[in-house]
Amino acid sequence: MIKFIKIAHQKIKQVLILSFATLLLFGCSNKPVIEISQKKPNIIFILTDDQRWDAIGYAGNKLAYTPEMDQLAEKAVFFKNTIATTPICAASRASIISGLQERTHNYSFTTGEMKEEYMQNAYPRILKKAGYYTGLYGKFGVKYKHLDSLYNVSENYDLRYDKKDITSYYYKTLGKDTVHLTRYTGEKAIDFIKKAPSDKPFCLQLSFSAPHASDNTVEQYFWDEKYNHILENTTIPDANNSSDEDYNKLPQRVKDGFNRLRWFWRNDTPEKYQHSVKGYYRMIAGIDDEISKIRKELEQKGIADNTIIILMGDNGFFLGERQISGKWLMYENSIKVPLIIYDPRNKNHKDVDEMALNIDVPATILDFAGVQAPATWHGKSLKPFVDTDKVDLKRDTILIEHLWDFKNIAPSEGVRTKDWKYFRYVDDKSIEELYNLKEDPRETNNLIKDEKHQEVSNKLRNKLEALILEYRDPFEFNPINVTFNKNQFSWEVSNNSQKQTGYQILVSSSKENNDNNIGDVWNSDKVESDAKQGIKFVGNKLESQKTYFYKMRIYDELNRTGRYSAPQKFTN
Structure with missing residues (x-):
C-alpha cells in the first residue's frame, strides 16, 4: 500500500489517504461514505x-x-x-x-x-x-x-x-x-x-x-x-x-x-x-x-x-x-x-x-x-x-388571479402563456384584455376586440374556465337549492358543518349580465348574516312580464367566498 501511494499521482494519494482515514473512523462499512457524499444542503x-x-x-x-x-x-x-x-x-x-x-x-x-x-x-x-x-x-x-x-x-x-x-x-x-x-x-x-x-x-x-x-x-x-x-x-x-x-x-x-x-x-x-x-x-x-x-x-x-x-x-x-x-x-x-x-x-x-x-x-x-x-x-x-441543460416543465398555460373580495381593488383573473395573456375582471367579466406578449411586451395594445384574434381569445377564455374548475377549493362553501318565490330568496348550504357568515345576491336584466357577474337590477353586495330564508328583494323595480336572472354566493366562517350558484331565472 505504501509503495503504491509513493508512485501514484498526488490526487490519487489524497483520495486514498481520505478513504483510509474514513475507514479508521467508521470501520469497513461504506455507509458513512455514502452519507458524507449525500450530505443534505x-x-x-x-x-x-x-x-x-x-x-x-x-x-x-x-x-x-x-x-x-x-x-x-x-x-x-x-x-x-x-x-x-x-x-x-x-x-x-x-x-x-x-x-x-x-x-x-x-x-x-x-x-x-x-x-x-x-x-x-x-x-x-x-x-x-x-x-x-x-x-x-x-x-x-x-x-x-x-x-x-x-x-x-x-x-x-x-x-x-x-x-x-x-x-x-x-x-x-x-x-x-x-x-x-x-x-x-x-x-x-x-x-x-x-x-x-x-x-x-x-x-x-x-x-x-x-x-x-x-x-x-x-x-x-x-x-x-x-x-x-x-x-x-x-x-x-x-x-x-x-x-x-x-x-x-x-x-x-x-x-x-x-x-x-x-x-x-x-x-x-x-x-x-x-x-x-x-x-x-x-x-x-x-x-x-x-x-x-x-x-x-x-x-x-x-x-x-x-x-x-x-x-x-x-x-x-x-x-x-x-x-x-x-x-x-x-x-x-x-x-x-x-x-x-x-x-x-x-x-x-x-x-x-x-x-x-x-x-x-x-x-x-x-x-x-x-x-x-x-x-x-x-x-x-x-x-x-x-x-441539467435540458428541462421541460410541460407548462403551457398558467392561472393568474387576484380574488380578494375588497371593493377598492377590482378582483381579476386570467391566464398567461409564453406569448399571450388574457384576463378579465371578476365583478364584470365583460371587461376583458388580450395581449401578444411577444410583440407587445409592455401590453399597450388590447386585442380583445380584434376579429383576427378571436380564436386566440376564445381558446384562452376556455382554458381559464377549465383552470378555475381544476383549482377550485375542495372545502368551498356554496349555496344549494336556491329559490326565488313571492319576492323572497331562500337557499340551503352545501356543508352544515360550516357556518354561513354572509351572502351576496345578483339579479340581472339578462343572462349575459348574470353570467358576467353584473347585478344591474340588484347587487346586494356582501350582507353579513347567517339568514338563509325569506331574504327580500330590494333592487330596482321589476317590470311586468319581464324575465330576470339571478345567482348568489355565501361566505364561510373564515369570511371566504365560495362560487356563485348556477344562474336561474324568473318572470315577474
Whole structure:
C-alpha cells in the first residue's frame, strides 16, 4: 500500500489517504461514505416584499444597486419570467407556504386564519419533520397561530402600518440601537447561522418587509441613511406607459380604486416620483447589503459551499406605469418577480426563459432537501434547471388571479402563456384584455376586440374556465337549492358543518349580465348574516312580464367566498 501511494499521482494519494482515514473512523462499512457524499444542503430562502422582476441590476436595470444579487445571479440560475400567481403579499405568501393557487386556499387579508387542512402540508412543516432545523425571521404574512409547528425558531414581524412616520421601519433594536427593519432581519439571520446545530441541515426563511412602502405616512419610503448616495445625482426618467392615454385605457373600476389613489400618494408630482422611486431602490440596496453580510457569515462558518440560496419577490409593483401604483392587477409590472436559485455545488449559470411560478418554490426547496413533495401541490420543482441543460416543465398555460373580495381593488383573473395573456375582471367579466406578449411586451395594445384574434381569445377564455374548475377549493362553501318565490330568496348550504357568515345576491336584466357577474337590477353586495330564508328583494323595480336572472354566493366562517350558484331565472 505504501509503495503504491509513493508512485501514484498526488490526487490519487489524497483520495486514498481520505478513504483510509474514513475507514479508521467508521470501520469497513461504506455507509458513512455514502452519507458524507449525500450530505443534505442548507437552504436560505429570501423573500422580498414588492420587488418587481426588473428591480435588480442583473436584469439590466441601471437604477438598481444590487451588486450582491447580481453576483449571485451570475453564478446561479436566473429565471427571467417568474410569475407571482397572485400579485399581493398575503395570498402570494399563502401560496408559497402551502404550494397551492389562491383559487384553492382562498386566503387573503380579510379572511380568517389559513385553513389547517392546507397548513398540514406547509413546506417548513414537512422539512422540520424530515430532520431539517427550520427558522423564520420577518414577515410571515399569513394568519396562523401555530408557527412553532413549522419552525424550530421564528420571529414574525413586519413594518408597522399603524405608525405615521419613520418608526414604521425603525422600531426594532440591536443592543441599544434602534435599527432599520432590514438591518434587524439581516442580523437575525447571521445569529441563526451562528447558532444552527451542526448535526442537521437547516432551512432559513428570511422575509424582508422592504421595499414595501409605509402606506400611512407622507414620505412613504424610509431607508437607512447610509444608502443616500444611491441615485443621489440621478434624475429618474419617466415611467414607461405613463401618459394620459395609457391611463385612460384603464377600466373605470381600476381608476376608482387603490391603484390610482396610491399613485397620488407616491407619484403624482415630479418631487414625489423622484423621492419614491429612489427610496424604493435604496431599500432594495439595503437588502442587498444584508445578503452580502449573510454570505460572509456562511463563509466564516465554513458552510457556504453547501448552502443553497433562493431569492424571490412576493409580487411585482407599479412605479408610475399607467399612472398607477401598487400591484394587484394582471399586467406584467404586477405579476413578474425576480427569482434566483444559487447552488454552490453546481455553478452552471444559465438564464431561463420558461415560466416559473411562486408556487414552484416549495417544491424546489423540498427537492433540494431530498424530500417528496405532496401530490396535492400545484407547483413543480425547478431544481432540474440547476442540474441539467435540458428541462421541460410541460407548462403551457398558467392561472393568474387576484380574488380578494375588497371593493377598492377590482378582483381579476386570467391566464398567461409564453406569448399571450388574457384576463378579465371578476365583478364584470365583460371587461376583458388580450395581449401578444411577444410583440407587445409592455401590453399597450388590447386585442380583445380584434376579429383576427378571436380564436386566440376564445381558446384562452376556455382554458381559464377549465383552470378555475381544476383549482377550485375542495372545502368551498356554496349555496344549494336556491329559490326565488313571492319576492323572497331562500337557499340551503352545501356543508352544515360550516357556518354561513354572509351572502351576496345578483339579479340581472339578462343572462349575459348574470353570467358576467353584473347585478344591474340588484347587487346586494356582501350582507353579513347567517339568514338563509325569506331574504327580500330590494333592487330596482321589476317590470311586468319581464324575465330576470339571478345567482348568489355565501361566505364561510373564515369570511371566504365560495362560487356563485348556477344562474336561474324568473318572470315577474
